[in-house]
Amino acid sequence: MEQIPNDYAEQLHNQSVNPYSLYTARGKLVINALTDDFFEKIASILNLTIVKLTNHEAIKIERIEIETLTQKELAKIFYAESPVNQFEIIFNSPTSFKQNGEYVLFPTVGLIFQSVMRKYEALMDGESSIDEEMLHEIETHAKITSYNLRSKYFRVHGQPIPAFVGEIKITIFGANTLISYLRMLLTFGTFSGIGIKSSMGMGAILINERQKDE
Incomplete structure (x- = not known):
């Protein structure tokens, strides 16, 4: 959420069905972008090498993979x-x-x-x-x-x-x-x-x- 515009983040909070899902499993963070618009908004995440979270040590990104379903x-x-x-x-x-x-x-x-x-x-x-x-x-x-x-x-x-x-x-x-x-x-x-x-x-x-x- 810190990587996308504030007004778009607010828009997501007001939707009944979000255009994304996510989960963690075995050291992976899986983000599913369900619309082209959402994928464009999070495109900057693909360039990250380090993720800093509040009250948590920095996480190093080792590899990014992209899978599509049209x-x-x-x-x-x-x-x-x-x-x-x-x-x-x-x-x-x-x-x-x-x-x-x-x-x-x-x-x-x-x-x-x-x-x-x-x-x-x-x-x-x-x-x-x-x-x-x-x-x-x-x-x-x-x-x-x-x-x-x-x-x-x-x-x-x-x-x-x-x-x-x-x-x-x-x-x-x-x-x-x-x-x-x-x-x-x-x-x-x-x-x-x-x-x-x-x-x-x-x-x-x-x-x-x-x-x-x-």
Whole structure:
């Protein structure tokens, strides 16, 4: 935030869905810029060799890597016939949802895809609402078929937020079109994060795909 203009930082604080996510893992800081505008605003970070944080010793940057995912590539995933119908979701940083004003520390198909759909619609189409009929279709034809989760707290401004880490497997029993759509959403989710506070280090996911006959 110190590297971008103050007025843009203030604008980010007022958005319901931020155009970025970030998390730390194994000595890496991963910053996902979800719009060209945000990437341009943080371009100066790519030239940093030292990061100085308040109340923390300076951190030396050893290497910077850039990976891209375009809207065209997402569209190819949607229109291609998917060879898989099972997805392992690895929650790479503490993840949580908020529903009816309360934290939810166990994932459901509805919460996962509602979160990714909302982020996708807000950032790609500028819409804050989601297709409730489509969400119902997803909840009807996708199931969590196995899980290995454990609870873990994530501190924000000193306050612990109940969350979870681990992995789940989702199996989709619907048509190929639905499978391709969910595959696209999950791919987007590896950049956007899922659940709450993905711009502060929560909700990072990785995806493993499984063949239909496995």
